[in-house]
Amino acid sequence: MTYTTEDLYKAILITAVEGGTGYWAQVSGYKPDECRATLHEIEGGDIHTVNAEVIKRGIEEIAEGGIVNSAITDTCRMREPERLALNADAEVADCIVQVGLFGNLIYG
Numbered sequence: 650m651t652y653t654t655e656d657l658y659k660a661i662l663i664t665a666v667e668g669g670t671g672y673w674a675q676v677s678g679y680k681p682d683e684c685r686a687t688l689h690e691i692e693g694g695d696i697h698t699v700n701a702e703v704i705k706r707g708i709e710e711i712a713e714g715g716i717v718n719s720a721i722t723d724t725c726r727m728r729e730p731e732r733l734a735l736n737a738d739a740e741v742a743d744c745i746v747q748v749g750l751f752g753n754l755i756y757g
Contacts, residue, residue: 669743707749
């Protein structure tokens with residue numbers, strides 16, 4: 650089986666929603682097969698949609714450098730989707746979502 654970019658985005662979403670973002674957001678409308686979830690910020694209550702575009706933007710911005718620590722940056726620079734997905738733990742996935750949504754880390 651070839652691991653696609655779409656598979657990567659779904660894996661990052663699942664890892665973020667099921668393990669990474671819980672300390673700052675509650676989840677609704679979670680559809681991992683469609684790579685979509687709605688996050689409700691616990692503080693302030695702002696609502697955000699996370700989808701493949703948000704995840705792609707987060708990975709690209711982190712890979713450019715300067716936003717997060719070098720370990721997370723190096724993970725986001727991995728070229729093969731399967732390798733990136735396998736190395737993206739809850740912390741990495743949370744950072745990807747935050748940077749994709751906000752352009753920076755807001756929480757944690």
